[in-house]
Amino acid sequence: MDTKDFLSKIGIDEGIHEPSESDKRFPDGAQYRFEVPGIQSPGAMTSLLDAADSYGVRIHRVTQTKGIMLLTDSEIEEMAEIAKDAKIELFLSVGPRATYDTSASANTSEGARIGYRLRGYHNLVYAVEDVKRAASLGVRGIVVYDEGLLWVLGKMREAGELSEKVHFKVSAHCGHGNPASAKLLQEIGADSFNPVRDLQIPMMAAIRRAIDISLDLHMENPKSSGGFIRHYEAPEIIRAASPVYLKTGGAVAAHHSWDTNQKQAGERARQVLLVQSMINRYYPDAEISKRDTEDMSIPEI
DSSP, rough: OOOOHHHHTOOOOOOOSSOOOOOOOTTSOOOOOEEEOOOOOOHHHHHHHHHHHTOOOOOOOEESOOOGSSSSSSHHHHHHHHHHTTEEEEEEOOOOOTTTTSSSGSTTTTGGGGGTTOHHHHHHHHHHHHHHHHHHTTTEEEEEOOOHHHHHHHHHHTTTTTTOOOEEEEGGGOOOOOOHHHHHHHHHTOOOOOTTTOHHHHHHHHHHHHOOEEEEEEEEEEEGOOOOBOOOHHHHHHHOOOOOEEOOGGGGGSTTOOOOOOHHHHHHHHHHHHHHHHHHHHHHOOOOOOOOOOSSSSOOO
């Protein structure tokens, strides 16, 4: 059988160069939400949400990227309380990763291909413990950097070892960017998928056709990830790839895991305003989710 025919048979098709509009939606019928990454502390989170309110923009998800293990229990509880009060999602990142352990290879240009994946049995155990700790403190959103860990966490959720309300988001640092990988991640437990940052819109559309979970797509990036900004593309990204989380505010940071201060958190909210303005101008009929929808992984404390 022709390769393209076989791929189509298993749910992966090429589509056309100009993607048709996605008819998939969030459970509330909306097409897009906003996610702001790199919010590492309660103070930065408060400043972000205060600034968002002053700009009149809606943020649905805040993501901490430095790692659960680098937060104290009281910091996690405070961030969870802030998220619950604001009726938004809080996603914390698994701390153990190759760049934090004793790996010398992960810090070389060749070894960087390992990304933030886990090395060895004990780091897998540590990563599961990181997730269990966050979940015990009420967090319901976890950013995962390793496919094997995702599979384990999915099995734990199926077995009742983790609440069915705990959602797993696959990071762009896993390096996935094609429909087959996306389908695999969905099958082993992903609730939200962040492909590599520089996909063209037809590539995003092909992934959307293959999966049903939300796509998390970068509207801008820190210099360490190329520094490119896609504000003008936001309307077409929504059309082609909904339901999407528009990841916004990354241009404020110099690199991933940047320790955003309170002033910079406000600047990230301003970036959301800029993207929202583009959507209002070029796709005013696009539907944005309200906060506190039933499917959102809002902390439970």
